[in-house]
Amino acid sequence: MTSTRNVPRPPGPPRKQAFLKQYLASIAVWPFICILLGILLWFSLLSKSADDRHTAERLAMQETRTLATAYAQYLTRAIEQIDQLTLLVRYEWENSQLSLEALAEQGLFPIDRYALVTVIGPHGRPVTGNRPLGQLPPLVTDREYFIFHRDNRSRDLRIGAPSTGRVSGKTVIQFTRRLEKADGSFDGVVLVSVEPVSFSSFYDGSGLGKSGLLAFIGTDAVLRMASIGDIGRKTATYDAGALQKIPALDKIDGSSALLGPHWFADGHARFASMVALETYPLVAMVGLSEEEQLAAYWQTHRSNMTIGAAGTAILFLFALVATLLSARLAWRKHLEAEVQEAYRLATEGGNEGFYMLRAVQDRSGVIVDFEVVDCNVRGASFYGLTREQFVGSLSSVLNTAEYFPVLMQTYCSAIESGYYEDELKVPPGSPIKVEWVHRRLVRSGNGLAITFRDISLIKAHERELSRMANEDALTALPNRNWLRSYLPQALESARMESHMVALLFVDLDDFKNVNDSLGHSAGDELLHAAALRLRSVVRPSDHVVRLGGDEFTVILEPVEHEDDAAAVAARIADAFHHPFDLARGKNMVSASIGVSLYPHDGGDAETLLKHADIAMYQAKSEGKGKFHFYESSLSEALKARLDMERALQQAIVQDQFVLHYQPRVSATTGELRALEALVRWQHPELGMVPPMAFISLAEETGLILKLGEIVLAQACAQLAEWKAAGIPLVPVSINVSPYQFNRGNIGESFAACLARHDIDPSLVEIEITESAMIGEQDDVATELSSLREHGIQLLVDDFGTGYSSLSQLQRLDMDGLKIDRAFTGQLSKSPEGEVFFRAIMSMAHALGMSVVAEGVETEEQLRVLQSLSCDEIQGYFISRPVPAAEAQVLMQRRYLFPVADPLALPAA
Numbered sequence: 001m002t003s004t005r006n007v008p009r010p011p012g013p014p015r016k017q018a019f020l021k022q023y024l025a026s027i028a029v030w031p032f033i034c035i036l037l038g039i040l041l042w043f044s045l046l047s048k049s050a051d052d053r054h055t056a057e058r059l060a061m062q063e064t065r066t067l068a069t070a071y072a073q074y075l076t077r078a079i080e081q082i083d084q085l086t087l088l089v090r091y092e093w094e095n096s097q098l099s100l101e102a103l104a105e106q107g108l109f110p111i112d113r114y115a116l117v118t119v120i121g122p123h124g125r126p127v128t129g130n131r132p133l134g135q136l137p138p139l140v141t142d143r144e145y146f147i148f149h150r151d152n153r154s155r156d157l158r159i160g161a162p163s164t165g166r167v168s169g170k171t172v173i174q175f176t177r178r179l180e181k182a183d184g185s186f187d188g189v190v191l192v193s194v195e196p197v198s199f200s201s202f203y204d205g206s207g208l209g210k211s212g213l214l215a216f217i218g219t220d221a222v223l224r225m226a227s228i229g230d231i232g233r234k235t236a237t238y239d240a241g242a243l244q245k246i247p248a249l250d251k252i253d254g255s256s257a258l259l260g261p262h263w264f265a266d267g268h269a270r271f272a273s274m275v276a277l278e279t280y281p282l283v284a285m286v287g288l289s290e291e292e293q294l295a296a297y298w299q300t301h302r303s304n305m306t307i308g309a310a311g312t313a314i315l316f317l318f319a320l321v322a323t324l325l326s327a328r329l330a331w332r333k334h335l336e337a338e339v340q341e342a343y344r345l346a347t348e349g350g351n352e353g354f355y356m357l358r359a360v361q362d363r364s365g366v367i368v369d370f371e372v373v374d375c376n377v378r379g380a381s382f383y384g385l386t387r388e389q390f391v392g393s394l395s396s397v398l399n400t401a402e403y404f405p406v407l408m409q410t411y412c413s414a415i416e417s418g419y420y421e422d423e424l425k426v427p428p429g430s431p432i433k434v435e436w437v438h439r440r441l442v443r444s445g446n447g448l449a450i451t452f453r454d455i456s457l458i459k460a461h462e463r464e465l466s467r468m469a470n471e472d473a474l475t476a477l478p479n480r481n482w483l484r485s486y487l488p489q490a491l492e493s494a495r496m497e498s499h500m501v502a503l504l505f506v507d508l509d510d511f512k513n514v515n516d517s518l519g520h521s522a523g524d525e526l527l528h529a530a531a532l533r534l535r536s537v538v539r540p541s542d543h544v545v546r547l548g549g550d551e552f553t554v555i556l557e558p559v560e561h562e563d564d565a566a567a568v569a570a571r572i573a574d575a576f577h578h579p580f581d582l583a584r585g586k587n588m589v590s591a592s593i594g595v596s597l598y599p600h601d602g603g604d605a606e607t608l609l610k611h612a613d614i615a616m617y618q619a620k621s622e623g624k625g626k627f628h629f630y631e632s633s634l635s636e637a638l639k640a641r642l643d644m645e646r647a648l649q650q651a652i653v654q655d656q657f658v659l660h661y662q663p664r665v666s667a668t669t670g671e672l673r674a675l676e677a678l679v680r681w682q683h684p685e686l687g688m689v690p691p692m693a694f695i696s697l698a699e700e701t702g703l704i705l706k707l708g709e710i711v712l713a714q715a716c717a718q719l720a721e722w723k724a725a726g727i728p729l730v731p732v733s734i735n736v737s738p739y740q741f742n743r744g745n746i747g748e749s750f751a752a753c754l755a756r757h758d759i760d761p762s763l764v765e766i767e768i769t770e771s772a773m774i775g776e777q778d779d780v781a782t783e784l785s786s787l788r789e790h791g792i793q794l795l796v797d798d799f800g801t802g803y804s805s806l807s808q809l810q811r812l813d814m815d816g817l818k819i820d821r822a823f824t825g826q827l828s829k830s831p832e833g834e835v836f837f838r839a840i841m842s843m844a845h846a847l848g849m850s851v852v853a854e855g856v857e858t859e860e861q862l863r864v865l866q867s868l869s870c871d872e873i874q875g876y877f878i879s880r881p882v883p884a885a886e887a888q889v890l891m892q893r894r895y896l897f898p899v900a901d902p903l904a905l906p907a908a
């Protein structure tokens with residue numbers, strides 16, 4: 001059952017607030033700087049623009065004033081001319097009653113300049129003029145100027161307001177002067193009419209521009225002329241509407257002012273200046289178009305504004321991008337810090353150590369060290385420090401001078417690749433307080449986030465598991481699994497270093513007998529001792545491996561010469577020529593050794609092992625306790641064996657087997673007691689093949705079971721046939737392989753076969769080797785008693801070659817012993833042979849078992865056996881194994897000694 005507990009997060013400001021609090025200044029700095037720069041830019045641009053405008057206006061004012069003064073002078077001169085003219089006309093009139101017509105004809109009063117020059121008589125009618133009288137105005141008594149001069153004695157020039165001329169119909173300014181008689185009485189008026197436009201010839205586009213204003217006003221506040229541009233001059237049109245209002249005449253001192261657009265007919269503001277004429281009651285006025293005067297300024301101003309706008313846009317964009325980038329960077333840092341904090345908190349109290357390192361760089365940017373900037377408590381504890389002690393420390397200080405460069409290499413490669421993970425066996429000298437750590441290094445900004453996990457226990461378990469997987473539990477030697485991983489590496493380094501490797505396949509001869517006869521613990525003891533013995537005869541650098549069972553492999557490396565491997569193989573074989581001192585007594589077990597050499601006998605582990613195994617079989621087949629080098633011909637032998645196996649299978653299917661029978665007779669009378677059924681293979685090509693050539697192969701391949709059934713069936717069938725033929729029957733003894741014996745149902749199969757052929761069980765005997773009986777004792781006893789219950793006699797075959805004891809045979813209730821022919825062969829050769837027979841026979845008889853001597857080949861052997869009271873004999877002296885037909889003859893002959901009375905034979 002698990003339970004969860006909500007652990008409150010340490011109190012802190014909400015996420016956004018915390019972020020803003022920490023990073024607002026660094027994010028806002030860019031817009032702030034940009035705003036400041038913007039203000040600065042605009043301030044400088046606007047103040048420069050203001051200065052420019054002020055300067056332009058000042059210059060325009062000055063220009064206006066200058067032009068107004070000049071215009072006043074111009075007007076003065078122009079009016080003076082008119083004034084002179086009127087004075088001249090008055091003088092001439094008053095003194096000589098001149099004719100103006102005549103003067104006009106002389107071109108004195110040009111029409112384009114003076115619309116009219118005339119003398120008006122006191123009665124109001126023109127008297128003379130620059131035109132014929134008919135073209136002069138008729139009566140002008142109603143005209144202001146006439147009334148003025150008639151009623152005023154002033155003889156000054158009067159400048160009238162513009163009015164429409166009665167002759168020309170045009171607007172004119174009438175300049176008039178009183179004429180007096182000698183007595184001073186009114187005598188008429190000199191009239192000079194001038195078109196106002198005549199006073200605009202002053203206009204000069206280079207000074208006044210396209211829209212300059214020229215005007216003059218009487219001190220009576222009546223506008224005399226106003227024109228804009230030089231249009232008025234060209235069209236000779238008085239533009240009374242040019243000036244909409246009459247300015248106050250208190251500023252006629254030449255000072256300038258900017259008059260708004262409503263002052264002028266064209267709606268354009270102008271810098272204006274008025275200057276009073278000194279000699280006439282007139283004020284000259286000049287206006288310069290503000291637009292024209294400030295045109296250059298406005299152009300510069302527009303450029304400045306464009307620069308300002310562009311600068312502002314750039315600053316805005318810069319501020320935007322910089323703000324976004326710094327906000328992003330800040331957010332990433334914030335998240336990293338959050339993750340770091342969260343990880344630290346999450347791992348706090350756990351088994352995982354965590355710390356952050358900052359890369360310390362030299363001036364050229366090369367990383368020279370790492371500093372701990374944060375960690376959890378567990379992370380610090382790996383170094384045996386508290387968190388406070390650990391944070392701020394440098395790797396160069398924490399680690400030894402020898403280990404620091406190694407660590408730097410790891411850290412720098414992690415910085416470069418972004419990720420590094422390994423399991424580290426903490427080297428000596430490291431400050432880390434555990435044996436093994438799992439490290440994970442992740443690049444984080446300009447540093448590393450590192451997690452540490454103590455895996456010492458896991459590693460110890462792994463080591464133990466690996467040891468268990470790779471070590472043989474009984475002998476503590478490396479096992480087959482280890483060999484499978486090691487040998488390819490060993491071969492690879494041998495290939496690189498061009499040396500040889502020798503593989504010695506060691507198999508203990510007849511180990512099964514020890515195991516079976518003395519029990520598994522004795523077998524284990526022997527294997528353990530064999531392992532020690534193997535180890536003791538090789539160099540420490542060589543490897544001894546237990547493959548399983550009684551098979552070992554010795555790897556010799558490096559091997560310079562084949563002789564070196566031969567020497568070791570010989571040493572091993574010799575070592576096994578000494579008995580093993582086991583708890584249950586001394587035991588002899590030899591070892592057969594097969595040797596294969598890399599690269600000569602194979603380029604890979606599997607081939608080498610297979611070839612060493614083949615060589616070992618060869619050594620075994622050559623007599624055990626020997627060694628043999630692999631030769632390619634051995635493989636051929638193996639192939640032959642496989643061919644044989646296939647042929648054997650086929651022979652079983654095709655029933656290519658026949659039985660020969662060898663008689664067993666009474667040692668004293670020679671009477672036939674039994675026939676031993678001995679199988680032969682009638683090979684279609686090889687002819688009659690003896691059992692020695694195929695029984696062991698049949699046993700190894702399991703075909704012996706099928707073959708055993710065939711032999712049993714043929715034997716029973718033969719008995720049935722002989723029985724049917726009325727032949728005096730003797731028991732037929734059948735060889736049963738240990739492989740058949742341990743199948744658990746031999747009693748049933750024998751009983752079934754006998755029943756099938758209607759054969760009495762007393763007519764069948766079974767020969768089993770010692771080794772078959774000393775397998776699993778209880779199982780053997782059960783199977784033997786099952787056979788005996790069916791009435792079948794049991795004989796121990798090849799007695800003396802195995803490890804059974806007589807008491808063991810008695811316990812199994814065996815009926816007889818067949819002493820191996822090797823002992824029979826010794827009978828006449830050494831006294832020990834007889835001693836052995838005598839001892840066996842007396843004990844066997846004491847235990848109620850009969851004794852058969854096998855391999856009796858000479859009469860001499862027979863005599864000895866007779867003298868030793870041997871029960872029965874078998875051997876070539878009596879008969880070789882013969883086909884069934886001949887056996888039938890032997891059965892009928894009954895007494896088979898080759899001599900008529902063996903007892904009468906001369907003593908040896």
Ligand SMILES: Nc1nc2c(ncn2[C@@H]2O[C@H](COP(=O)(O)O[C@H]3[C@@H](O)[C@H](n4cnc5c(=O)[nH]c(N)nc54)O[C@@H]3COP(=O)(O)O)[C@@H](O)[C@H]2O)c(=O)[nH]1
Pocket residue numbers: 662676677678679690691692695711735736737797798818821854855856857874875876877881
């Ligand atoms: N499991 C089975 N084993 C069988 C069967 N048939 C035979 N065999 C075993 O094969 C071995 C060899 O048998 P074989 O070649 O037939 O040799 C027998 C005799 O020819 C030989 N013998 C007998 N007398 C002499 C002798 O005076 N000198 C001499 N050099 N050899 C002799 O001994 C063999 C019989 O021995 P044994 O069985 O120990 O009585 C042999 O081990 C057979 O057991 C089979 O069907 N099944």
